[in-house]
Amino acid sequence: MKKYRGLCTKIALAAATCMLFTGCGDKEANKSPTPTGALKDADNEEQKTSTTQTPKEEEKEPENTGEDGNGQNMPDGQPLVPGTTGGEDMTENIEDSGVIWVKAEDEERAKTEVIKDDHSGHLMYQGLYYDILDEECARIADYYDLEMTELVIPDTITWEGKIYRVTQIGEDVFSYHYDLEKLVLGNNVRVIEANAFCGCSSLSEIVFGTGLEEIGGHAFEGCDILSEIALPQGLKSIGAEAFCSCTALKSITLPEGLLTLGDNMFFDCESLEKIHIPASVEAIPYGLFTNCASLSEVELSEGLTVIEEEAFWACEALTSLILPDSLAFIGDRAFYNSALESITFPEKRVSIGEGIFDFCDALTTIYVSGNTTSYYEEAFGEEYEYRAVH
16 A cells, blocks of 8 residues: 555656656666656646536535544544545545545554454554464554654564564555654564665664565665665575665675675665675676766675676776676676776686776776786777786
């Protein structure tokens, strides 16, 4: 379920249109102008809707009759409060408004105990909705506290006398939760699904639990004031564009044992200054450091075999790089428009893609072993100085 539906119609329409031009993974994303027609279209749509409605004969103040002000009877006479799931007696008018409601009574009870929301089937507890996955595990499916600034994911919840470990955070659950400032993950959380915290523009601190194994694609995309991340030991996989457009991110610790990095994972992380790639990572994926304008220090470990296409695209502060002996392949335009002045190749021959040094105008020196000099001269031409590795 999406939050703030109907409350931000114009913003949502504008953002959706803008994403067509500025999505992560687009090499020209930051250069595209923001479209100006989206808000106007939203206004036109709103005006069109209002003119097709049948006018009321007269407006009256609602009487205190147990109704919600829209003529809607409240279940059991209880007041309704904004939330992310609706009662069974909701009118079409209220649902169409985009504001979904929960009973204030249920919300109050859920502060101290796990209860079940009869309409959605979710379990409610301390601002969050849960689904039971199996005999042992539960997944966070949504939230109803729209104003929380600190989110603490518990290790377990108890329902009908049985304890369930909270192991997953669902897809899109907290996306664009603009008020969220701090996230503390329980130690049983194994999976953060795709887009889970995408667009949380106030998120400045994350405390990861010890059980995390997988971060889905776009999970923290656009968390643009997040400056430091320390990922936990045990993490195995990070999805595509997981930290895309985290423009304030200066440092991130990747744990030993990490296996997979996603395409464009650090796209537009313009403040990222240095990084160590652990020995367990065998491939630098497509576009990993695209537009990382401040990246000046990269440590590649033995065990790395592949640098894929456009991996270091427009790394404007990266002046030197040492490639590990385990490296076997470099993809097309891998260092396109970077600031490289020198680069050191392994003693063996490395398969080279097309144009890996295109627009690397500062590159003058390539360090190679004596028995591979002719190979690299043929691959790159005579415009560079080839020096023997000491």
